[in-house]
Amino acid sequence: MLGWGDTDGLDSPGVGPDDDAPGSMLGVLRVRKRAERNAHDLLRSLERLPEITSCEVLDVDDSLLLRVRVRDAAHFAAVVTFFRRQGAVAEVRSSLARPVVTDVLQARPAR
Numbered sequence: 001m002l003g004w005g006d007t008d009g010l011d012s013p014g015v016g017p018d019d020d021a022p023g024s025m026l027g028v029l030r031v032r033k034r035a036e037r038n039a040h041d042l043l044r045s046l047e048r049l050p051e052i053t054s055c056e057v058l059d060v061d062d063s064l065l066l067r068v069r070v071r072d073a074a075h076f077a078a079v080v081t082f083f084r085r086q087g088a089v090a091e092v093r094s095s096l097a098r099p100v101v102t103d104v105l106q107a108r109p110a111r
Helices: 039-047 073-084 101-107
Strands: 021-033 052-057 064-070 089-097
Touching: 021 039, 021 073, 039 064, 064 073, 073 089
Parallel strands: none
Antiparallel strands: 021 064, 021 089, 052 064
């Protein structure tokens, strides 16, 4: 797990606890790899972060969409900074997220 890092990498100051894990927050990152770098360089970085809960490749530009579970905004900043410091990474866009669709989905009738 990442230690406390500087907050230079934090794009969004928003916060919101997740109902499934009291005291934790959900963050979303879009990580675009440098064109000249091999995807394996970036994928090796993913293996080092237990905070990552899911990872998908976006068709638009082959960037990665990562969902991460963190303790707080400072922890999220450390995760973002980790990716920004990777040589294989060209760009990182990030935001903390608050679950709202969960309530809507639970309220809809079963099919």
